[in-house]
Amino acid sequence: xxxxxxxxxxxxxxxxxxxxxxxxxxxxxxxxxxxxxxxxxxxxxxxxxxxxxxxxxxxxxxxxxxxxxxxxxxxxxxxxxxxxxxxxxxxxxxxxxxxxxxxxxxxxxxxxxxxxxxxxxxxxxxxxxxxxxxxxxxxxxxxxxxxxxxxxxxxxxxxxxxxxxxxxxxxxxxxxxxxxxxxxxxxxxxxxxxxxxxxxxxxxx
Amino acid sequence: xxxxxxxxxxxxxxxxxxxxxxxxxxxxxxxxxxxxxxxxxxxxxxxxxxxxxxxxxxxxxxxxxxxxxxxxxxxxxxxxxxxxxxxxxxxxxxxxxxxxxxxxxxxxxxxxxxxxxxxxxxxxxxxxxxxxxxxxxxxxxxxxxxxxxxxxxxxxxxxxxxxxxxxxxxxxxxxxxxxxxxxxxxxxxxxxxxxxxxxxxxxxx
DNA sequence: CCATAAAAATAGTGATCCCTATTAAATCAT
DNA sequence: ATGATTTAATAGGGATCACTATTTTTATGG
Numbered sequence: 001x002x003x004x005x006x007x008x009x010x011x012x013x014x015x016x017x018x019x020x021x022x023x024x025x026x027x028x029x030x031x032x033x034x035x036x037x038x039x040x041x042x043x044x045x046x047x048x049x050x051x052x053x054x055x056x057x058x059x060x061x062x063x064x065x066x067x068x069x070x071x072x073x074x075x076x077x078x079x080x081x082x083x084x085x086x087x088x089x090x091x092x093x094x095x096x097x098x099x100x101x102x103x104x105x106x107x108x109x110x111x112x113x114x115x116x117x118x119x120x121x122x123x124x125x126x127x128x129x130x131x132x133x134x135x136x137x138x139x140x141x142x143x144x145x146x147x148x149x150x151x152x153x154x155x156x157x158x159x160x161x162x163x164x165x166x167x168x169x170x171x172x173x174x175x176x177x178x179x180x181x182x183x184x185x186x187x188x189x190x191x192x193x194x195x196x197x198x199x200x201x202x203x204x205x
Numbered sequence: 206x207x208x209x210x211x212x213x214x215x216x217x218x219x220x221x222x223x224x225x226x227x228x229x230x231x232x233x234x235x236x237x238x239x240x241x242x243x244x245x246x247x248x249x250x251x252x253x254x255x256x257x258x259x260x261x262x263x264x265x266x267x268x269x270x271x272x273x274x275x276x277x278x279x280x281x282x283x284x285x286x287x288x289x290x291x292x293x294x295x296x297x298x299x300x301x302x303x304x305x306x307x308x309x310x311x312x313x314x315x316x317x318x319x320x321x322x323x324x325x326x327x328x329x330x331x332x333x334x335x336x337x338x339x340x341x342x343x344x345x346x347x348x349x350x351x352x353x354x355x356x357x358x359x360x361x362x363x364x365x366x367x368x369x370x371x372x373x374x375x376x377x378x379x380x381x382x383x384x385x386x387x388x389x390x391x392x393x394x395x396x397x398x399x400x401x402x403x404x405x406x407x408x409x410x
Numbered sequence: 411c412c413a414t415a416a417a418a419a420t421a422g423t424g425a426t427c428c429c430t431a432t433t434a435a436a437t438c439a440t
Numbered sequence: 441a442t443g444a445t446t447t448a449a450t451a452g453g454g455a456t457c458a459c460t461a462t463t464t465t466t467a468t469g470g
Contacts, residue, residue: 115323118320132387136386251449254448257430
């Protein structure tokens, strides 16, 4: 990650990561269809051609903003999930971390991915497929952790880990929706505590 | 509900309820921001002035289409919930009915209300408040049923019925999101069966 | 200083957005 | 038939949509 050597030509006024951060925040708050390229260029302080030369298109920018945001969160969250904590405890901390992310002060409510682009115009079907794939990947990550829990004897051998992962995925999506509707952090965590009572295994192995 | 007596003037080409049904289906599939007035007028087979004289504005039409759709479902669903079945059994049938609604053949996926207008442009904030209020009302209906269950001794007296209602509300929202992403009916019902294991009371009193 | 390179700014493009002023058509009452 | 009444159709308005051809600015290399 060494600083780029100064190249020829006019220097950039906008750092790429700063631009992605601004874009991610707008898309997060207003959604893909609710955010215009004029909103984006205005918030970044650039003119339209600069946006297109830096990021390609509105859809390309959305994809890059999602990748950028996910990269920032994924390290901490995968550490929680892949730690040597019992699966139940790891899951609890993982869900609490998501609840925190859904209710950050001075940030948009909810999750940028969990409830994004569920309904959409036909022309945005490819954007919807992208967010759906990200949600499916998150569920598969949960399932893999649950499979490990079965191997470790923390869950009954007959556990349907796929459905269990989709159940907690539904909790994550429901929390995002309720955060968008104004739910506070403690309210989401009380909800998590109920969801954790559906855990099929012995607790704290 | 007697048929209206033929009045003076040119007869309507489009029945109001037929128009609302067409509008509801479009809004359901594409969302509020993803559906244009041109989409609506084309699907209804009318010209723009007819849409505005019949329904007022795009936002008014959305509100009327939501009311129209909810009215059709609410009778059956409130019968399920307010029946004399034990609360647990009523809840199970209620959630199964919602799962069926999320995965109807030849209908858009998911629920028209549960995951609608979560992210939105600033100019559509009033539309978002409307759908949020409908979601909150559904949660309060669940809470009221749970409160009755406490009175009937089907739930422990110290049960936090508000959080329990928001938990099952999250399940409903998560199911809608996953249905939008392609989940089938049986997958949603397996998810419900796990959610029901979080029920705090004695089953089948 | 000059040529080259790279990015920014200007000034738009055609398409689509939600909505409406006006005119034409179709019915009923007399 | 005529006038009154109600709805439909025509034709577009002003704003915004995502995007871009062209020109101008600012840097480096020689």
